[in-house]
Amino acid sequence: MSQTVTVPLWALVLLCVLALVATLNSLLIPSVRWYFRRKVRKVIDEISVRLKIDLPQFKLTRRRALIDRLMSDPRVLAAAEAHAATSGEPRAAVMKRVAGCAREIVPAFNAYVYFRLGYWLSKTFARMVYRVRLGYTDERSLAAINPKSTVVFVMNHRSNMDYILVSFLAAERVALSYAVGEWARIWPLQGLIRAMGAYFVRRNSGDPLYRMVLQRYVQMATEGGVPQAMYPEGGLTVDGLLREPKLGLLDYMLKGFNPEGERDLVFIPVGINYDRVIEDRTLLRKLDAKPPRGSLARTLRITGTYLARQFVFTLLGKRYRYGYACVNFGQPVSMREHVRSQAMDFRALDDAARRAAVAEVGKSLMRNIGQIVPVLPVPLVATVFLRDPTRALTELELKSAVVALIAVVEARGAHVYVPRTDRDYALTVGLRMLTLRHLVVECDGLYRINPAETRVLAYYANSIAHLCR
Secondary structure, X not given: OOOOOOOOHHHHHHHHHHHHHHHHHHHHHHHHHHHHHHHHHHHHHHXXXXXXXXXXXXXXXXXXXXXXXXXXXXXXXXXHXXXXXXXXXXXXXXXXXXXXXXXXXXXXXXXXXXXXXXHHHHHHHHHHHOEEEEEEEOHHHHHOOOOXXXXXXXXXXXXOHHHHHHHHHHOOOOOXXXXXXXXXXXXXXXXXXXXXXXXXXXXXXXXHHHHHHHXXXXXXXXXXXXXXXXXXXXXXOOOOOOOOOOOHHHHHHHHOOOOOOOOOEEEEEXXXXXXXXXXXXXXXXXXXXXXXXXXXXXXXXXXXXXXXXXXXXXXXXXXXXXXXXXXXXXXXXXXXXXXXXXXXXXXXXXXXHHHHHHHHHHHHHHHHHHHOOOEOHHHHHHHHHHOOOOOOEOHHHHHHHHHHHHHHHHHOOOOEOOHHHOXXXXXXXXXXXXXHOOOEEEEOOEEEEOHHHHHHHHHHHHXXXXXXX
């Protein structure tokens, strides 16, 4: 009983590690989980009372349960069986791929992260970079939406700031679930985006198994009443113009829509515009025949230089925000009303007819989005300069031309955001932004385009080109 027992050092270390794991698993981890679940419940109770936001049960369902539900879905299982039969791959391997796709797609929504951390980060960063403004909102139509409807915000895609801007401005109305591209699947951003309720989408994936899992998740979320946000263009505009709609996610939502069901499917057009897009030059490089290949070192160097300059400008009191960022919310489009007016049912159409009908809906939504894109100072001034790129203009001539252009676009139903309701100030803001960036140069009271920056200037004019035609 009193003899000394000798054990190897590695065994002692292993025993200590196992004891520590057992202690954490039995005592600390349950306490931590209880603490955070209590925080989440408190946030949910607060937003339901203060903001009157009713989170759908589907959104609050645990991620593991949603993954299991996807893997046991009859259509997913049928697709897996068909794939195993045609490819000769073992069924167990196919189901393992299905599980991987489900884990990749399904978000892990956390109300505390969304309404506490996410909202604060979005608001702080957006206001630090831009003068954020909520422009036009069709309040009467938005208030008339049936609370049981599934709401989908459809918007133009100008910048990766769109996610932050719309989430921040819509946070007091709804908790949005975004479809996010593969660019965001990097640590630690991936975990934060999942906790915000976003789901990842592989663009242009030709894998039918993956597409079926994605389709069923989108349809389940839509049937469950999850408010969503999507970009019909499918990606960022590289030249500033509105792009033709991509119909993948839209088709998934509409092909299973039941017009007689409990939930209507309502699309809300959202128009976004900026006086300056952070990644404008990066996007324009994609138009080159041979875009320069980037590297991590180069990206870090450019980012570091930019941040250092901004820090110096802040210390000197010479840092300007990137002008105005404005969001407009248009008139909702009810699919229940659309289906009744067209006397059709998407579920009853064959593939070709359904795709044609979905394409019409997509084009209609893009027209609605284009109509409510905010008209801001920089695009107005850029449009005037590009009418005659070789001409030098005085400030008075610019002012006269901008006022005339405002009258034209307003007559066509566009929504012009005039800062401080002062058109002289709007011109000053737009001209200052362009001269600070050396897109426009001033000499002896005359302003002219910098010939080396014509493409960048056209990028901003293109944001309202469809309203000026």
